[in-house]
Amino acid sequence: MxxxxxxxxxxxxxxxxxxxxxxxxxxxxxxxxxxxxxxxxxxxxxxxxxxxKSGVPEAEQLNRDIIEAFDRKISAVSDEELKAIIARSGKPYSGNLVHAHLVFAAKQQMLRELQGATPIFSIDPNAGVTEQPLAKPGEATPPSAAAAVEKQKAEVEAANAAGENKATNQFGDPLPAGGAKPTAEADVDLESLKKDELEKLAADRGVDI
Missing domain, CATH: 3.40.5 (Ribosomal Protein L9; domain 1)
Structure with missing residues (x-):
């Protein structure tokens, strides 16, 4: 007892x-x-x-003290810091933004990390699976970066299906619909061409002879 x-x-x-x-x-x-x-x-x-504390084994008492200290420390953390901890899960948070609920969710994430889960500290825009930002009170939860990537892919596919070209080069300039054209004309052996063939080639290239 x-x-x-x-x-x-x-x-x-x-x-x-x-x-x-x-x-x-x-x-x-x-x-x-x-x-x-x-x-x-x-x-x-x-x-x-x-x-x-009398009668309680030393190891058990140490574990109790650790739990109590951890509980006091996490309960005193600000809401913004709690949100930062929760965001390390990389998953959307749909819970209540009341402090007690944030504390509970933060404890769950810290336990996952102690059990070996890798925390997510930054967003990789090319990964397709990224950190979900948290909504502020009264604001709608913003879409995740992964959802934005999927939306962008769908828009490109729809544009391609409609024949609209939205492909760009590394400077943001649109590319031709049929892809990039050769930057140089193919080499032609002019000495092997006949007169009528030379005239046709000149006309095709806009050369006045």
Whole structure:
């Protein structure tokens, strides 16, 4: 059975009927009484009693202290920092933006990282799977970069199907519909051509002879 010390005076009914006023520093539960673990834990969480560390193995007590310290630290983090932690999952967040919900989601992501998941810190526009930005309160959740890439691909395919050319070079200039044309005319052996063939070639190339 768990035991502790009262950190401040409070009333408690061990039998559910008769109320006892327990002074600060008193043993809890008093000799001859017992309480359920849930009731004991509730009083500890509310700050009425402090659980006695005697009888708890050192390794177990260390784990408890780590959990309590971690819980206090993450609960004190700002909403923006919590959002940054949640965003490392690379998945859209559709939960409530209330602080307690952000704390819970951030704890889940930190646990995943402790278990070996690789956090996502930046966006690769060519990967197709990227970090999902978080919406601000009152704003719609923006589409992910992956969705934007898919939309862009669909628009290009639709344009190609309609015969519209939207391909560009590295400077953003549109390319010809049939693809890039040769930059130089093919070599022709002029000495092997007859007069009528030379005249036709000159006409095709716009040369005045």
């Amino acid at each position: 768990k035991t502790g010390k009262g950190t401040k005076a409070f009333p408690f009914a061990f039998d559910g009927i008769n109320v006892q006023h327990l002074p600060e520093g008193s043993d809890f539960p008093p000799a001859g009484y017992s309480v359920t673990d849930s009731a004991f834990g509730g009083l500890v969480a509310s700050g009425y009693i402090e659980e006695s």
